Amino acid sequence: MSLKILQSGMQSTLQGAPRKNFRHQGVPASGPADDHSALLANIAVGNKLDETVIEITAGGFEAKFEKATEFALTGAPCPTSLDETTIPYYKSHHTDAGSAIKLDVPKLGLRTYLAISGGFKAEKFLDSTSTYLPANLGGHEGMQLKPNDTIEFLNNKPTTPPICIPPRLHPFFSNLWPLRVCKGPEFSALSSKNQKSIFRENLKIGSRLNRMGIQLDNVSLEINSDGRMKSEPVFPGTIQCPEDGNPFILLTDAQTTGGYPRILQVISADRHRLGQIRPHDGISFILTKPDEAVEILKQKKNAINQLTQP
Amino acid sequence: MTLEYTQIADDIISVPLSANPNRSALAKALRKTAHIIEVVEGTQTLVIQYDCLAISSTEIISTFETNLKAKHAVDAHVSKVLIIPVIYNEEAGPDLKQVCEALGVSQTEFVDIHTQQTYTIEMIGFTPGFAYVGGAAFNLPRLKQPRIRVNAGSIGLAGGYTGLYALEGPGGWPIVGRTSKKLFDPDRTNPFILAPQMQVKFEAVAS
Numbered sequence: 001m002s003l004k005i006l007q008s009g010m011q012s013t014l015q016g017a018p019r020k021n022f023r024h025q026g027v028p029a030s031g032p033a034d035d036h037s038a039l040l041a042n043i044a045v046g047n048k049l050d051e052t053v054i055e056i057t058a059g060g061f062e063a064k065f066e067k068a069t070e071f072a073l074t075g076a077p078c079p080t081s082l083d084e085t086t087i088p089y090y091k092s093h094h095t096d097a098g099s100a101i102k103l104d105v106p107k108l109g110l111r112t113y114l115a116i117s118g119g120f121k122a123e124k125f126l127d128s129t130s131t132y133l134p135a136n137l138g139g140h141e142g143m144q145l146k147p148n149d150t151i152e153f154l155n156n157k158p159t160t161p162p163i164c165i166p167p168r169l170h171p172f173f174s175n176l177w178p179l180r181v182c183k184g185p186e187f188s189a190l191s192s193k194n195q196k197s198i199f200r201e202n203l204k205i206g207s208r209l210n211r212m213g214i215q216l217d218n219v220s221l222e223i224n225s226d227g228r229m230k231s232e233p234v235f236p237g238t239i240q241c242p243e244d245g246n247p248f249i250l251l252t253d254a255q256t257t258g259g260y261p262r263i264l265q266v267i268s269a270d271r272h273r274l275g276q277i278r279p280h281d282g283i284s285f286i287l288t289k290p291d292e293a294v295e296i297l298k299q300k301k302n303a304i305n306q307l308t309q310p
Numbered sequence: 311m312t313l314e315y316t317q318i319a320d321d322i323i324s325v326p327l328s329a330n331p332n333r334s335a336l337a338k339a340l341r342k343t344a345h346i347i348e349v350v351e352g353t354q355t356l357v358i359q360y361d362c363l364a365i366s367s368t369e370i371i372s373t374f375e376t377n378l379k380a381k382h383a384v385d386a387h388v389s390k391v392l393i394i395p396v397i398y399n400e401e402a403g404p405d406l407k408q409v410c411e412a413l414g415v416s417q418t419e420f421v422d423i424h425t426q427q428t429y430t431i432e433m434i435g436f437t438p439g440f441a442y443v444g445g446a447a448f449n450l451p452r453l454k455q456p457r458i459r460v461n462a463g464s465i466g467l468a469g470g471y472t473g474l475y476a477l478e479g480p481g482g483w484p485i486v487g488r489t490s491k492k493l494f495d496p497d498r499t500n501p502f503i504l505a506p507q508m509q510v511k512f513e514a515v516a517s
Contacts, residue, residue: 021341023348023359025502026438026476125496135438135477137496182319185355230353231435231442235322257352257435265319268362293320294362301363 002067002153003120005145006100009060014122014139014151016129017050023256029236030130030138033211033252033275034111037075040165041115043308044072045092046158051119052129054145056112058278059105065095067153070117070162076109076276077173090170092117092162108173109276117162121152132253133211160308169303171273175281176202180270180288180296184239185232186261191222198264199287206246207279211253214277221245225261234258237266237274249274267293269300315371321347321362323370324355329432331507335382343373351433351506385505391428392508394474395515396465398424398487405453405484409467413448420486421514423447429472431508439476439494439502443510446472456482463489465512472512476502490515 005012015038018031032038032055042051059078065071073080073089080087080103087093095101103112122129122139131139140149190198198221206217223241234240234250240260241247247263251274266274267288277283288296316324327333329351337349337356345365350357360370398421400406410420424447432444449470458480460466466473466483473483476493495501504510 020347021349023350024337024341024434024506026435026440028438126501132438134479137438182317185316185318185324231433232352232355233324233350233357233435235348235357235359237319255436256350257433262318265322267319268321290317290320290367297320298363 036272402488
């Protein structure tokens with residue numbers, strides 16, 4: 001008996017490290033849709049960076065701690081209380097056995113992460129505890145959490161003392177998301193007009209999105225494609241455009257190959273933001289060179305390293 | 311031979327190479343290289359995802375070219391033919407009747423044609439363990455409305471491919487049968503029994 005789920009919201013899953021080196025068998029990465037926020041939650045309680053956390057979608061989550069522990073929240077800022085007292089994110093809190101946590105709906109962003117000291121116990125599949133819902137693998141019997149589920153705590157020793165995440169490292173939340181991208185292998189399938197305009201306009205997200213992908217709406221790009229492109233590898237952050245001209249962005253649970261032109265690829269340092277985009281948000285694409293993207297990632301990694309290795 | 315590498319963002323690089331047994335052996339060797347995260351085979355390219363803070367794209371290219379020159383043992387499964395027993399009936403293959411009508415053949419004729427030849431798995435992808443088996447004698451369109459649930463082991467036909475669904479899940483291919491062979495076994499070290507370049511033959515069984 002450890003954490004008893006009372007309300008599970010729209011979708012709550014256990015997510016740990018992404019699966020690596022299995023895409024050639026059609027197995028996607030999975031793991032937190034916003035892995036940066038999940039990592040900050042783990043740092044806040046002193047866990048290893050990819051310890052298993054609960055990913056909560058659009059708030060509406062309530063749970064009772066049946067054992068005393070330390071916990072932290074990061075990601076989409078839901079008004080949150082522990083036994084009726086409002087608590088801040090990005091820092092570790094102590095809870096006694098019997099206390100209940102309640103998350104309301106966030107005003108911005110989509111996914112919130114709950115980490116506890118030592119991590120949650122979850123089923124492993126291909127070396128990872130991450131839940132992959134389409135095939136019911138990993139996590140909590142491969143399923144999303146539901147009321148009355150009990151999630152056990154692991155007794156993993158924290159690797160560092162709890163760390164309060166300084167505000168300069170809190171990711172921004174908005175309803176307009178700038179995304180730095182590189183040109184994809186089939187960028188030239190876009191009309192010459194769209195090859196320029198795609199970096200100038202704010203684009204609208206539709207109502208269809210999940211851990212596999214985000215659909216853009218009413219974009220109507222002109223794409224030179226007969227829909228018969230052979231299937232080629234795709235990754236989280238790949239942006240494909242079918243013949244209808246409405247591109248979609250792939251997330252962590254996305255398929256591993258795809259047959260639509262790969263027009264853009266979100267850079268590694270910005271992929272975590274995809275997990276926070278909600279229906280009807282806006283996005284804009286900023287063209288970035290691959291070597292600039294390496295530098296951006298390096299700076300981001302250094303900031304995290306300074307935090308965990310003082 | 312000069313290859314044209316395409317850098318896709320900071321951590322992904324693509325190289326044009328068509329599917330063949332040597333490419334699969336090369337991909338397998340590259341997967342064992344430090345800092346390489348994924349090596350995925352497409353129809354016409356091989357794509358590598360790597361830890362770009364630990365290894366540069368120049369180093370990836372030179373590692374790739376060294377491996378390209380080396381001789382890699384082609385997997386033994388490539389020369390063997392795996393028999394896949396298939397139940398072809400309307401319960402196992404809910405679209406079998408419509409497929410036969412569209413092709414203008416009887417169900418017996420369809421089964422005879424589909425089980426006649428030896429096929430090569432061109433690619434594993436899309437969803438876990440889904441196999442694209444090349445060389446189907448029929449070029450059928452996808453279903454207008456994809457199914458939300460297709461049974462594990464289902465055999466679909468679309469666009470000149472036979473598709474094998476290793477797991478239960480959504481699917482848009484017309485389903486003509488189902489294999490009793492377990493294509494996915496989470497308890498095995500390698501849970502997926504199918505791999506690119508493996509040769510397969512379908513065999514009609516009653517159940």
